[in-house]
Amino acid sequence: MTWFDELRTSALVGTVRHEAPAPPPELGVLAPVGLSREEFLLDQAAMADVVRRSSRTASMPTDAFRITPAPVDSKTEATGEAARLLELLLHQPPVGLGLRNQLVADWLFLAAESRRRVPHRQLPALFLLAANDAAVYRALNPAIGTRGLWLQDVSPSWSPRSGPAQDNGGSGTGTAPGPAEPDATAREQLTSDWSSLSARARLSLLKIVGTGVRPDDEDLLERGLDDKAKGVREMAAELLNQLPRSARARRMGARLAPLLTVKGLLNKRFDIDLPPDPDAATLRDGIAPVPRNGEPDRLARLDTIILGAPLDVWITASGKSAEATASMLKEEPRILAVLATVAAGRNNLEWVRALLTVSSDARLLHCLPVAERERWLERHIRHGVDEPLSLASLLRELPQPWSGSLAEAVLKIIAGKDGGRLASVLADVLPTALPAESTQACRRLLDRTDDDTARRRVLRDAVQYQSFKQSLTEAFR
Amino acid sequence: MGRWSEERVISAAPDSSSLAAARKLAHPGPWSESGSNDVLVWGKCQGSGKTPYQVSVDVVAPAYRCSCPSRKFPCKHALALLLLWARGEAAEAGAEAAGFAQEWAAQRADRATAKEQRQSGQPADPEAQAKRLAARLALMDAGIADFSRWLTDVARTGLAAARQQPYSWWDGVAARLVDAQLPGLAEQVREMASEVNARADWADHLLVNVGRWWALTKAWSQRDSLAPGEFADLRAALGWATASSDVQGKESLPGPWLVLGAHRSDDGRLQQQRTWLRSPEGTVVVVLDFASQGQSLATPQLAGALLNTTVARYPGSAPQRAMFTSPVEPQGTAAGLGDGGTIATALLQESAAVAASPWRIRHPVLLGNVTVSPEDAGWILDGDGQALPLLDAPLDSLLALTGGHAVSMFGELEDGHFRPLTVVVNEKVVTP
Structure with missing residues (x-):
């Protein structure tokens, strides 16, 4: 135990219990005589203070302390007005936080386009923002340059997980991302080890296969229909619903066809019977058995059959096109909803378009190419087919910026008597969704007398966003 | 006095939210009766109430006055007015100062004159002054004696018992030191109340500080034998300020x-x-x-x-x-700060400084050829392979600026740590 350790012990418990040690001879200090125990300890504490401070030594670091320096940045640093605007956005944003984040993302895209990079000193503030905002996070590369990538590697406060998960919504390329590449290993494992795998493992592997189910999975899925575990059987049936040319689909089609009858002379419509009680083969295909107690849910059985059957069964029954067939089901909202599930699940564009003439189901709309989706929404907004507020969620999910004509249609609704409500609902997306050419229209609307503060705020945000974005574009020229 | 730049106005803001609020007001709309002269900038800002807020700013010896109830200082109205003035969008020069601005400026001038007279006036009565000094010294003597007793009590009952004491116990001691005109010492005691609970090395920290306080009491009792420079250091450590007029x-x-x-x-x-x-x-x-x-x-x-x-x-x-x-x-x-030394040299300088003035706990050092390591809360490493832990360091900013390359750095050595204040990067002195 060193002198200082002993001194600490005495000081901690007090001189009542433990006397302070004598000063170490190497200090060459003679303790004064006649001191009380307390004074003796305090004197030495005073000495310890100056001894420690005047004899400090540096640490000898281990190799873990050393980091490889950042390679030289190949891109030119953004300077002048571009750098000033980024600093302003990061430290003293002149707009609301939502718009600020979008403008920072815009700055990063523009920098990347002009092969310039974020000034090094702004990287920490930028990373802090990116950790809380997916749009900024996605836009970081390549504008952060070599130093930014290096900093992500060495900084203890940055980890890939500290960024928010990438979402698929919002702006981007405009097409919904396709399903992930199905895992070939999962397929292989199921084929070779089906009987030796646990039910839970079979189910999880089937789910992986389901991320990109394809026609040659049919045998595997048919095997799943015979599985001991209910969960596996249900999953196999659900995945087979996506394969309209499979044997199960044909079996389901054969069950559906006799249930469909066309009635009416001028105004033709479907008369749909409910399915009979299931036999063994029907049960195997996933139709609910007769319950032990109570009445069977025969409507649910019908839904299961429709979900599994090819859509052509309906065309054969009606003898008409898909669109005309869909229109014969106008009075059958439940059937339309199930058919929307089928058409969207199989990405059958003919039926998606047909069903969209009688339904505004978001799942159907998402199957359409972006331009067509925009046109559909624009048509509905202009013709007042649906209540504008009911379309708000569809508008929010559109890639940004919108086309000029869609923006014009939306602004027309917003400028109308009750447009403030739609403006409020779209407040967080409208400023970035409106294209630059809509700015003048927003300015005109702002200039007129209006007591609706929510509407004014949204329009003002849209104008602010566009004018700041214009400044960014000019700064990078 | 020239017109302020917008950066100058920004630097006067107490926080970013005040500045953001000021930017929203920094357009001519809500402002009326604004003007400026060589010293003052003034204007009236229409707020939510009926009466507009009266804003006056002294731009020479910066001071701000606004009739709004904000506790921010300067408030958003003063900042907005300055922003408009800086941009030349309002408060044009040449107008006669508004009544409220003139009144405020006159009050300030009166106060300044009175203060100057107090400071520069001949000592009215040297005898009274000596009496006041003697009274202060007596008060300080008594305070130091009381503090010495408290320290011996702490030594007797132990530091572990002191750590168990509530904040009010420390605060009571600090209050007595303030009454005895020893505010520097009082501040250290008050800080210790939270440090004994916050620091992992609280026992060592409290022990050496108790030792330093004890040494201060001993030095005070022998103040007559100290050299003027030593006495000045002691005065500063106890918090007995030297008047700027001296x-x-x-x-x-x-x-x-x-x-x-x-x-x-x-x-x-x-x-x-x-x-x-x-x-x-x-x-x-x-x-x-x-x-x-x-x-x-x-x-x-x-x-x-x-x-x-x-x-x-x-x-x-x-x-x-x-x-x-x-x-x-x-x-x-400047393009740089000059040649920096090694960590070993810096520690030797600290050692010499402690020998000259044992009360000083902070030492300025310029280090050359040092790199930043993100290990723990951050370290600096020099070319000799020695390292010091960083204190209050914006680690990400240091790493971003230096890229892990060797740079010169100026900062403060304190309690065995290095607090970086400036870094020289690409022939520029920057604050991390």
Whole structure:
């Protein structure tokens, strides 16, 4: 135990219990005589203070302390007005936080386009923002340059997980991302080890296969229909619903066809019977058995059959096109909803378009190419087919910026008597969704007398966003 | 006085939210009766109430007045008015000052005159002054004696028992020290109340501080035998301030003074700013600024700036506290801070400084060829392979600026740690 350790012990418990040690001879200090125990300890504490401070030594670091320096940045640093605007956005944003984040993302895209990079000193503030905002996070590369990538590697406060998960919504390329590449290993494992795998493992592997189910999975899925575990059987049936040319689909089609009858002379419509009680083969295909107690849910059985059957069964029954067939089901909202599930699940564009003439189901709309989706929404907004507020969620999910004509249609609704409500609902997306050419229209609307503060705020945000974005574009020229 | 730049206005803002609020008001719409002259900028801002707020700003010796109830200082109205004036969008020069602005300026002038008279006036009665000094010394003697007794009590009952005491126990001791006109000591005791609970090394920290306090009491009792410089250091440690008027005319060291770095802190009651300067001859001094809540600190000097000004040093050992004795005029920036030393040299300098003044806990050092390591809370490593842990360091900012390459760094050695204040990157002195 060193002198200082002993001194600490005495000081901690007090001189009542433990006397302070004598000063170490190497200090060459003679303790004064006649001191009380307390004074003796305090004197030495005073000495310890100056001894420690005047004899400090540096640490000898281990190799873990050393980091490889950042390679030289190949891109030119953004300077002048571009750098000033980024600093302003990061430290003293002149707009609301939502718009600020979008403008920072815009700055990063523009920098990347002009092969310039974020000034090094702004990287920490930028990373802090990116950790809380997916749009900024996605836009970081390549504008952060070599130093930014290096900093992500060495900084203890940055980890890939500290960024928010990438979402698929919002702006981007405009097409919904396709399903992930199905895992070939999962397929292989199921084929070779089906009987030796646990039910839970079979189910999880089937789910992986389901991320990109394809026609040659049919045998595997048919095997799943015979599985001991209910969960596996249900999953196999659900995945087979996506394969309209499979044997199960044909079996389901054969069950559906006799249930469909066309009635009416001028105004033709479907008369749909409910399915009979299931036999063994029907049960195997996933139709609910007769319950032990109570009445069977025969409507649910019908839904299961429709979900599994090819859509052509309906065309054969009606003898008409898909669109005309869909229109014969106008009075059958439940059937339309199930058919929307089928058409969207199989990405059958003919039926998606047909069903969209009688339904505004978001799942159907998402199957359409972006331009067509925009046109559909624009048509509905202009013709007042649906209540504008009911379309708000569809508008929010559109890639940004919108086309000029869609923006014009939306602004027309917003400028109308009750447009403030739609403006409020779209407040967080409208400023970035409106294209630059809509700015003048927003300015005109702002200039007129209006007591609706929510509407004014949204329009003002849209104008602010566009004018700041214009400044960014000019700064990078 | 020239028109302020927008950056100057921004630097006067107490926080970013005030500035953001001010930007929203910084358009001519809500303003009326605005104007400016060489000293004042004034205007009326229509707020939510019926009566517009009356805003006056003294732009020479920055001071702000607004009739709004905001506790921010300066408030958003004063900042907005200054922004408009800086941009030339309002408060044009030449108008006769509005009544409320004139009245405020007159009140300020009266107060300043009275203060000046108090400070520069001949001591009315040397005898009374000596009596006041004797009374103060007696008060301090009694306070030191009381504090010594408290320290011996702590030594008797032990540091572990002291740690169990509530905050009010420490605060009571600090209050008695304030009453005895020993505010510097009081502040240290008050800080210890939270440090004994917050620090992992609380036992060592409390032990050496108790030792330092004890040494202060002993030094005070032998103050008559101390050299003037030693006594000045002791005075500073106890918190007995030296009046600036005693320093003002003493000397006038010419510049240009290089701003090595600065540090700002705010403990909720008091804001402090330390600005380290170096003369062409290599003399290092520190200018201290204080402001209580509701007041704004002196405008910070840009790191690396060369200041055309003169300074006078307070008594004490080097590096001394100093004050500006002439207007500060920036005259460009330096491309570097000069040759930095190694960590070992810096520690030797600290050792020598402790020997000269055992009360000083902070030492300025310029290190050369050091790299930043993100290990723990951050370290600096020098070319000799030695390392020091960082203190209050914006680690990400240091890493981003240096990229892990060797740079020169100026900062403060404190409690075995290095607090980085400036970094030299690409021939620029920057604040991390």
